[in-house]
Amino acid sequence: MARTMRAIGIKGGKGPADALFVDTIPVPAPASNQALIKVKAFGLNRMDLLQREGQYPVPPQAPSTLGVEFSGTIENFGDYAGKDFAVGDNVFGLAYGAGIQLSKADNASAIYVTAGSQEKIDFCVDKLGATAGFNYRTQDWASEIQKATNGRGVDVVIDFVGATHFQGNLNVAARDGRIVQLGQMSGSTLPAGVDISGFIRKRLRFEGSTLRSRDEQYQKKLRDLLVEHALPKFKDGSFKIFIEKTFPFEQVAEAHKLLESNRTKGKIICTID
Template identity: 35%
Template sequence: MSLPAEMRFIDLPSFGAPDVMTIATGPVPRPRPGEILVRVEAAGVNRPDVAQRQGTYPPPKDASPILGLEIAGEVIALGEGVNGFKPGDKVCALANGGAYAEYCAVPEGQALPWPKGYDAVKAAALPETFFTVWANLFQMAALTEGESVLIHGGTSGIGTTAIQLARAFGATVYATAGSEEKCGACEKLGASRGINYKTEDFAAVIKEVTGGKGVDVVLDMIGGAYFEKNLNVLAKDGCLSIIAFLGGPTVEKANLTPIMVKRLTVTGSTMRPRTAEEKRAIRDDLLSEVWPLLEEGKVASVIHTILPFDEVVEAHRLMETSTHIGKIVLKLR
């Protein structure tokens, strides 16, 4: 397939509300050494996209300034040194930027084949959330079979992924969400108990359901607002893994005694600044440990809404309402 000179992409002329984004035309990127060029068929929408649009999450210096972190589509060109893929391969990939476009160049080590039976939309809903959950829940927090985990934001893209993977690997899962419907969705995905944070005290519920022991891991995207309560619900030698700050990044006052008394670990990370080597290692784990689960139907991408590429403004508005259960995906082809 010959490469066109230009493509459509979502431009961000200024930071602000969703309607600052516009459709624009620009040059098709050329793959650098170690990269593949993908003709994008679908792109996932994620919280970091919203943060970048608002001006609080700048892309790395060498990344595309175009929004978007995950794609699915067809490989159409290879950069120098690429040997793991060939033109015509159907892939999904974690992009460093540039996913809201008809063509996107991504490092070879951040791409995976579509799971068997998947189409572009289902595949595009995988990379950002699965990379993030695997790195934070399994690599850093070391969740293992027989342990328990509390997942905040259980119906977000991260939450629906984390619930399924934790259950698939033999953990007992509890999850918070903001309505009875959402709590029911968490339980359907594998949570033993959905906790409505608007009507229940999640710390009291966890104390009750664990007989006072607490959970081994907390996966948190709220941040400062939940910090002290998260420490209190952890069992001895537990781990708090922080991946976002929807409730603010600061803690004005907190009792840190549980960290010492219970030998707790507090950790966290963002995916985008990780090195190519680190992302490749996560990719390799996903391919060997998680892709078979996807192909067997034991774990699946959970998709709330599919919108045409031209409706990216509506996609971001929906993301900001937090009413969705699962992923929001843009369809380009």
């Protein structure tokens, strides 16, 4: 009889948080250069919300099972001749890094954030080390960043929000700056009146990026960079991991609802007994 395991399923294939349930599916067989991980805990990601709602196309090489951030132990391998890992090793993948802390570690001259509440802004400044933060609900955040930089703007903009921040991103980007789009929480259709002249006037670069659909070689390079550059800082405590709340695996619907509330500051974790 084939081995089975528990996994998060979605009733009807897509839907609201209440459509989530604990399903029973066959245990996958690891292919060449893959490992089978017995997951002990996993973190929620905005991508999980989009996938649950049917708005995130799953890459061909990825399973439809929800979840991308995990920690656990290696149970077995496919055809693997490497020496980096062994059965029983504790491992994690796509763990939370806090981009503010990475920027600070690389000696960024200033780090500005936008958030929807003063509580989140205080968290980013007091706990993570941002220079200043601005409330996109109550402030003209782009104008405030321009004031803070004496009109110069910022060299790199990293945006997860999308449509509603697009014009502001163009406004705050410095000459020869770069805008990196990593998400589209507010949608992908731009509002009327967006002025794209800044691309030419400031010689701006705009690029989008994803991780899950990248090939194995790219992901390996990124993993090696994480191990070399960030992992030592997690070990010595230089980088802090902030956890908002931990849920048992069976309460994943409640965990999704909390993430959807936009009240969270740290990671939401689900644990598996």
